[in-house]
Amino acid sequence: MPELHLIRHAQASFGAADYDVLSDLGHEQSFELGKALARQGVSPDALFMGAQRRHRETLEGIIKGMGRDPAEATVLPGLNEFDFSGLLDAHYANKPAPENMHSERKSHFRTLRDTVLAWQRDEIENPPETWAEFSGRVEAARQAIAASGAEKVIAVSSGGAIGQMIAATLNAPSDQQIQLQLQMKNCAVNRFIFTPRNFFLHGFNETPHITADNADPLLTYS
Structure with a gap:
């Protein structure tokens, strides 16, 4: 069954003039996640990302950590943060x-x-943008990924969009979106399995790159 690894971007630059830039730690997080995914045998045949810089930089680090050659990703603005x-x-x-x-x-x-x-x-x-516009574009991104024909997908997004995709998948009330978002770790992996007609949550907020030895400083939330 096709599988989507939907990943929150690595640590950005909270409080800086330009938030949309990974910190030095964020680059390290994305590289370490790539290595962890390679150890798990994850081998994507399609890449997607939002249109924001932190999405691109995170995906670049993941691909580098996986030991793969750089590859072009499909940009889905629906994966952007609000x-x-x-x-x-x-x-x-x-x-x-x-x-x-x-x-x-x-x-x-x-x-x-x-x-x-x-x-x-x-x-x-x-x-x-209105809430309806936001939730609608996230749903459009989900549909585009599900219709891509890929078997193993890596996509990089942001906490708000990921929280909404999870909440919608679970048919949860809208107020659960922000509760999910605020739990989301940097570089957390959220896994879905899907068919043309169905879409299921298979894993939430996973951090395969973090261990007891490196949780400080790799575990961050913003």
């Missing part, structure tokens, strides 16, 4: 925003959770 900075700004456009919501991790993720729940209820005016 614009969390723009969404936060829209939510607090007409009211005081929590202090340091863009720069301090604890404040950011607590505020993001509440903001996403409001977004799902269509309570935010003029968001960068």
Whole structure:
């Protein structure tokens, strides 16, 4: 049965001027994940990724770690993360925003959770995209992967899009998307098996590259 390894990007640059760049640790994470996947015998015949830089850099590191030659990946914008900075700004456009919501991790993720729940209820005016648009494009990406004809797929995405694909696969309420997202580790592998008509979750938030010896510093969440 065809299998999809849907991978969250490696550590990006939280708090920096450009978040969409892997940190030095992020490059190490992606390389180590590639080595771990090779040890598991994962040999993809199709590669997909979102259109963001952190997706491309993560996939490049994975492929390098697997010892494979660089290969072209199909870009699916539906795998992109939602614009969390723009969404936060829209939510607090007409009211005081929590202090340091863009720069301090604890404040950011607590505020993001509440903001996403409001977004799902269509309570935010003029968001960068509506919840329906976001969930629709994630579903379109899932369908494109399932229709690709590939047997072993590696795809790199972001926590929000992955959380939504999992929630939709499980027919879970919308509010479970953000709960899944906030659990997602950097370079975590989420596995699905599928047929033309069915799509099943087969593994969640797996980190085959992390052991007791390297969990510090390789285990990160943002």
